[in-house]
Amino acid sequence: MSNNPSTLFDKVWDAHVVRKIEDGPDVFFIDRHFIHEVTSPVAFLGLESRGIDVMFPDCTFATADHNTPTINQHLPVADPLSANQLQALERNSAKYGISHWGLGDPKNGIVHVVGPENGITLPGMTIVCGDSHTSTHGAFGAIAFGIGTSEVEMVLSSQCIMQPKPKKMRINVNGKLGKAVTPKDVTLYIIAKLTTAGATGYFVEYAGDVFENMSMEGRMTVCNMSIEMGARGGMIAPDDTTFNYINGREKAPKGAAWDKALAYWKTLKTDVGAGFDKEYNFDAADIEPMITYGTNPGMGMGISKHIPKATDLAGGVATYEKSLKYMGFEEDQLMIGKKVDYVFIGSCTNGRIEDFRAFASIVKGRKKADHITAWIVPGSHIVEAQIKEEGILDILTEAGFELRQPGCSACLAMNDDKIPAGKYAVSTSNRNFEGRQGPGSRTLLASPFVAAAAAVTGVVTDPRELL
């Protein structure tokens, strides 16, 4: 069978099937399991009520991120419910012998930032977490996806989940990206083309020279957003960029183990002639800096464009009108010049060092607009340290910005970082759903460049004019 061409996805999936159930899912083995404070406590309660143990505690890694404050992390957490969840994570991790990077730990940060930066995420692995943006780790050529709490309990107790094999989609983007067009714009463009449900039922492979030329940070941004078009996950074949990123990281293989792993990782690519159930091709030259105008990530457009008219839609007019009403926008409106109240840079989508470099490149020598409240939130303490070491903090401070401490923050507004009702936020995060960033908040998803341009001008601004 070795002559049969197969896809990267098939190679990794098939190597992890413990048992195939007829007319049912595969029993699917999980190499790495990340847990956080919000979606794990009920799973641990389940173990207790059944009287069962964690099967392989060394394969699960805990970090606190969703519910943590982003200022004064040295103080006790004020919200008793949040504090209770954080304590439950610490207690459960200690009880079962699971590695735990809690609040204040130098390794603490957003789960999808700390996994890769510490070498836990590796090519060819299967990786799950009770968080839909687990798709981030696909940037390394891993099969990575979000699961529910029942499945968290399955992984804890048996290192497996029951998963039907998704269909396969390949998205090719080739050509040269234009000025100020970032990985975030590439993914928002793809999602706008496919819609928020366009890849449901599929697992995506991203291919083409745009992704080959992308940094690991950029690839993580793209794979992170795969869920926003409905895909369970997205992956990119590992290459020298991947191997160079991993080499030397704390938990990455070393010495002979590295050589062995590298030889295997180099086989992880889609063979010529391998088939996909669906394939899309896009031209990099067609992509401009993107911004969303609606209440799902598929409602995005080039920043210089007008909001589409309802009459241009294939259907769903009532839902579309509900969305624009929520946002306070009208059909055919131009987004450029629209007043912004808040700017948020951070999250598992754009909370890595490259994102803060991009943000700083625009704010350098400029000042924060007076009426803008800006929340600048690194994805981890390691990113925070890089921001300081590289002099980015000095640029931010000079321009009137403050740096907060790591966590998910205003991406989902579980902590105090909530955008007030009716206010507009340009956010580098991943979701613009109604109320996502706080009840009544209005989110415009965009890249770190677009966020920076809004932060210094106070309105939606084309970043190409400032670079």
Next chain:
Amino acid sequence: MAYDKFTILTSTAVPLPIENVDTDQIIPARFLKATERKNFGDNLFRDWRYNNDDTPKKDFVLNNPIYSGKILVGGTNFGSGSSREHAAWALYDYGFRCVVSSFFADIFKGNAINIGILPVQVSDAFLDQIFKAIEADPATSITIDLEAQTIKLNATGATESFDINGYKKHNLINGFDDIDYLQAMKAEIKAFATTHSI
């Protein structure tokens, strides 16, 4: 988490003809702070259901007493977004045992089945027929027969069949869950782990 067996459900239904209902709407993140699975139904569709001062929004369907039942009928692409199983818990805790839509997001669909809510995917045309029937008569009765894999509008007899894999169907009918299955094959998993190198 054990759940009630699902065989045949006959009930009125609550219509929610909105597309892309995401899990942040089903239960907003600020209500995910519990460490036990309790009372999530109170905050089901919180921001569509209540004003900021916690008074009910009169125009939201859950606040309209003429609509009730164990079946929620939603617009296409129901359950997109976050993987929070809390969304399924909130629906279950509120009293729903079945969600009908013409398309479901993957993670939500899996979470629902895992806790004993049956997602029934119907054609766009049949979904439209259901919405129209409920609009004409809020007391419209619907029967979902899991064994036969059919959904029927009882007044007219209009019926459509739906898909579910045999394994999950067997689980729902018998009230079994995946953890029972996996616990029974731990020796096989351990053997796999020994030979599996990454």
